[in-house]
Amino acid sequence: MTSAGINSLLSFAICGCCLFVIPLAISGVTLVNTGLGRSRSAAHAMTCSLCVLGVAALAYFVCGLAVQGYPSHLDFLGGLDRGMLGRPHIFFLGVNESLQLLAAAFATLSVALASVIVLGAAADRWRIIAACASTAAFAGWAYPSFARLAQSWFLAQLGTRFGMGSGFLDAGGSGFINVTGGLTALAIAWLLGPRRGKYSSNGMPAAIPAHNAVFVLFGCMLAWVGWLGLNSAGAILYAGSPPERSVLVVINTTFCAAAAGLTAAAVTRIRFRRPDASLIANGWMAGLVASSAGCATLKPATAILTGLVGGGLVVFSVEFFEFSLKVDDPCGSISVHAVCGIWGLLAVGIFSGIPGQLMAQIVGIATLLGFIFPMTYGLNWLLNHIIPYRVSADGERQGLDLHELGADAYPEFVVHADEFMQR
Amino acid sequence: MFNKLLIMKLGGFLLLLSGWSIVVAALALLHGNAVSIFVLSGVAVEILGLILVARAHLPVGEGQR
Numbered sequence: 198m199t200s201a202g203i204n205s206l207l208s209f210a211i212c213g214c215c216l217f218v219i220p221l222a223i224s225g226v227t228l229v230n231t232g233l234g235r236s237r238s239a240a241h242a243m244t245c246s247l248c249v250l251g252v253a254a255l256a257y258f259v260c261g262l263a264v265q266g267y268p269s270h271l272d273f274l275g276g277l278d279r280g281m282l283g284r285p286h287i288f289f290l291g292v293n294e295s296l297q298l299l300a301a302a303f304a305t306l307s308v309a310l311a312s313v314i315v316l317g318a319a320a321d322r323w324r325i326i327a328a329c330a331s332t333a334a335f336a337g338w339a340y341p342s343f344a345r346l347a348q349s350w351f352l353a354q355l356g357t358r359f360g361m362g363s364g365f366l367d368a369g370g371s372g373f374i375n376v377t378g379g380l381t382a383l384a385i386a387w388l389l390g391p392r393r394g395k396y397s398s399n400g401m402p403a404a405i406p407a408h409n410a411v412f413v414l415f416g417c418m419l420a421w422v423g424w425l426g427l428n429s430a431g432a433i434l435y436a437g438s439p440p441e442r443s444v445l446v447v448i449n450t451t452f453c454a455a456a457a458g459l460t461a462a463a464v465t466r467i468r469f470r471r472p473d474a475s476l477i478a479n480g481w482m483a484g485l486v487a488s489s490a491g492c493a494t495l496k497p498a499t500a501i502l503t504g505l506v507g508g509g510l511v512v513f514s515v516e517f518f519e520f521s522l523k524v525d526d527p528c529g530s531i532s533v534h535a536v537c538g539i540w541g542l543l544a545v546g547i548f549s550g551i552p553g554q555l556m557a558q559i560v561g562i563a564t565l566l567g568f569i570f571p572m573t574y575g576l577n578w579l580l581n582h583i584i585p586y587r588v589s590a591d592g593e594r595q596g597l598d599l600h601e602l603g604a605d606a607y608p609e610f611v612v613h614a615d616e617f618m619q620r
Numbered sequence: 621m622f623n624k625l626l627i628m629k630l631g632g633f634l635l636l637l638s639g640w641s642i643v644v645a646a647l648a649l650l651h652g653n654a655v656s657i658f659v660l661s662g663v664a665v666e667i668l669g670l671i672l673v674a675r676a677h678l679p680v681g682e683g684q685r
Contacts, residue, residue: 556655559660563663566636
């Protein structure tokens with residue numbers, strides 16, 4: 198067997214193994230979302246995540262892959278060429294070759310992760326049926342639209358056709374997973390409005406505490422493992438990296454998350470005199486998100502720098518959204534995934550050292566803000582008029598577990614009053 | 621007040637779309653340094669749109685201060 202053949206087989210094997218750990222990233226984000234929400238909506242948050250995962254996978258199966266197509270780098274397996282990849286159809290029709298299945302499986306898991314991100318900003322007030330409808334639109338249309346632009350259409354061709362570096366680089370999905378999910382989260386947080394009692398009549402926010410910090414921090418650790426798989430497979434499938442670079446991907450991802458988590462700890466220690474567990478968790482997640490775009494391109498030192506900026510940025514961003522924009526984002530999803538995802542995309546342009554790369558990344562970010570965000574806001578605005586998104590005031594007071602599911606997550610716990618709420 | 625907020629939202633989203641159109645048009649029609657200048661101009665228009673949308677979503681009364 199030739200060395201090219203061995204490389205191709207190794208790439209396929211690494212991608213295949215990574216597929217088995219990517220669900221840990223989804224589980225991690227789900228645990229973070231559940232832990233940062235309220236105890237009276239904990240079962241609802243987990244149930245909603247499972248429903249959303251199911252809807253995302255099926256919506257992607259029905260039309261998502263047909264919209265997205267295959268990435269232009271997907272030709273690493275020796276025997277296959279672009280012609281054999283063919284054109285995907287609805288219901289995965291024509292997806293028979295192992296390479297096609299690999300790309301389809303990776304994209305299905307990616308869209309599931311992006312869909313779960315959205316739930317964080319809508320915690321404690323979004324109806325399950327509305328979340329499912331919104332996810333169907335997101336996974337079937339909004340996510341695949343950007344993924345297609347980034348992986349095979351004009352953003353991927355910015356390097357070859359417009360002389361902008363290597364084209365839009367987003368190996369692990371800072372943009373097509375995290376920023377699309379984060380911007381959709383912002384659209385839904387705006388449409389839903391803040392939780393009852395979050396803001397007083399003079400506009401001051403109340404700190405509604407996370408109900409389980411252990412869930413949140415364990416979720417971060419699970420997400421770390423999942424992200425290693427996500428970035429490694431993404432680097433091979435979407436950035437055309439050779440298999441030996443997977444080690445660099447693992448190093449960059451870990452260093453970036455570590456630097457971001459520690460920066461968030463230091464910033465919160467300086468600002469609030471104590472390190473804040475939920476913001477440290479957000480910092481860790483922000484590092485993972487920021488690492489994705491450049492995981493195969495950056496050097497370890499620049500990955501650490503990316504993490505340092507990301508970890509500080511997320512703390513200030515959470516405060517900015519809560520205090521200045523009055524956006525109630527219980528899990529910090531918008532700051533972690535949208536803001537730090539955009540930072541991750543910019544970091545590739547700044548630190549990669551490729552001439553013209555920064556401009557390519559800016560064009561990609563402009564597409565996310567100017568095309569994907571209005572589209573996803575418009576879709577959700579329309580759906581909100583057909584299926585009202587928000588639970589009733591009574592349901593919110595009662596807690597979504599009892600209101601929507603009929604049973605509490607912790608039936609033996611004493612539910613205390615909302616003493617932290619401003620009246 | 622409701623109409624004013626609605627117009628602000630619509631205007632903001634129109635600015636977002638316009639900014640992206642400027643970016644795409646710059647790529648399709650221009651060459652050299654002009655592309656970078658127009659791409660950055662498009663992004664600036666998008667940022668204006670985002671600010672408008674964000675202000676339109678502030679609770680009533682907050683935007684007036």
